[in-house]
Amino acid sequence: MRTADLKNSSGQPKSRHLWWEDGTLVLLDQTRLPAEEIWLRLNTLDAVVEAIYALRVRGAPAIGIAAAYGVLVGMKEHTNLPLDEFKSHFQAVRERLFKARPTAVNLGWALGKMAGILAHFSSGNAQVLYDRLELEAFTIHSEDIELCDRIAANGASLFPPDTRIITHCNTGFLATGGVGTALGVIAAANELNGVAMVYADETRPLLQGSRLTAWECGKLGIPCRVITDSSAAYRMATETIDGVIVGADRIAANGDTANKIGTYGLAVAARAHQVPFYVAAPYSTIDVDLGKGAEIPIEQRPESEVTTFHGQPVAPQLTGAWAPAFDVTPAHLITAIITESGIFRYPYDFS
Ligand code: MRU
Numbered sequence: 001m002r003t004a005d006l007k008n009s010s011g012q013p014k015s016r017h018l019w020w021e022d023g024t025l026v027l028l029d030q031t032r033l034p035a036e037e038i039w040l041r042l043n044t045l046d047a048v049v050e051a052i053y054a055l056r057v058r059g060a061p062a063i064g065i066a067a068a069y070g071v072l073v074g075m076k077e078h079t080n081l082p083l084d085e086f087k088s089h090f091q092a093v094r095e096r097l098f099k100a101r102p103t104a105v106n107l108g109w110a111l112g113k114m115a116g117i118l119a120h121f122s123s124g125n126a127q128v129l130y131d132r133l134e135l136e137a138f139t140i141h142s143e144d145i146e147l148c149d150r151i152a153a154n155g156a157s158l159f160p161p162d163t164r165i166i167t168h169c170n171t172g173f174l175a176t177g178g179v180g181t182a183l184g185v186i187a188a189a190n191e192l193n194g195v196a197m198v199y200a201d202e203t204r205p206l207l208q209g210s211r212l213t214a215w216e217c218g219k220l221g222i223p224c225r226v227i228t229d230s231s232a233a234y235r236m237a238t239e240t241i242d243g244v245i246v247g248a249d250r251i252a253a254n255g256d257t258a259n260k261i262g263t264y265g266l267a268v269a270a271r272a273h274q275v276p277f278y279v280a281a282p283y284s285t286i287d288v289d290l291g292k293g294a295e296i297p298i299e300q301r302p303e304s305e306v307t308t309f310h311g312q313p314v315a316p317q318l319t320g321a322w323a324p325a326f327d328v329t330p331a332h333l334i335t336a337i338i339t340e341s342g343i344f345r346y347p348y349d350f351s
Helices: 046-054 060-078 085-090 090-098 105-120 126-156 180-192 210-219 229-238 263-272
Strands: 020-023 022-026 039-042 162-169 195-200 225-229 243-246 249-253 256-262 277-278 326-329 336-339 342-345
Touching: 020 060, 020 126, 022 046, 022 060, 039 046, 046 060, 046 090, 046 256, 060 085, 060 105, 060 126, 085 090, 085 126, 085 336, 090 105, 090 162, 090 195, 105 126, 105 195, 105 229, 126 180, 126 277, 126 342, 162 180, 180 195, 180 210, 195 210, 210 225, 229 263, 243 263, 256 263, 263 277, 263 326, 277 326
Parallel strands: 162 195, 162 243, 195 225, 243 277, 277 336
Antiparallel strands: 020 022, 022 039, 249 256, 256 326, 336 342
């Protein structure tokens, strides 16, 4: 689907998996893919917070968009209040959404954009302010759709014809408003010069690679094979891999990059095999307030996500687990960071 098609009949943004309709956030429940395509209509703040925490909607840019619409869901019941009272509810709504997932910078970034509208609004009633917030959510969503295209165009030519690529987690249309970041680059490379094979790391423990990336590649007609995360180094040793490309949840000012757990190990393996390692992300993923990756807050997930599989135990009952959702890849292992504003190379200077 082309970017121009990602709109409803009123010209409002409508992604393949997420949009705003009649005061409700509509989204495809990603926890049920690929077995079932279940659509959710979220119209309470609790439901939006739960959907973000449970990864029904996931991927850093998509989380940001969902949070912007989450503000609308949380504020809509207060529109008949006087303006000051309406405004006084915002902080609690913002905090609940902000705490849902701490690593992706896009969440706080989108909530900050919504807060800016609120802070600068003084003339008009609560309904007028709510309408302005709705417009801002549409802007956040539309801009993400457009910048995905620019990231894809910037990154496509980094890959040779009939290229073989390894990717990790899911960074496609399910993770963003548009065509995706890393997977958007892969799709653009496929159109430009052809992709011979995408190796999708399955991405333990929640399998975003095997469940979602392989599903998207199927929809896009891109050849894809799933590999276990632990197979990636051996694949690099046994076949020519032209590049590894991943997304990002947050990038520190020095280029250290937080992304799905397993990314760091993949970067180490890529360096050992002289395979270029690329990160693709919106420029807003760069958190200039954080000097280095050690300062990035890393979300810890419930141990049960590691010790069980489909509700069945895969570890002895009393065994604990360490379950970070993300890791940090040091900047020196990253060949280039592809953004909508251009391609940055190590050593990173984003100014
Ligand atoms: O836990 P998830 O599935 O939200 O993690 C997603 C990732 O790590 C992605 O690589 C990242 O958010 C970039 S998505 C364009």
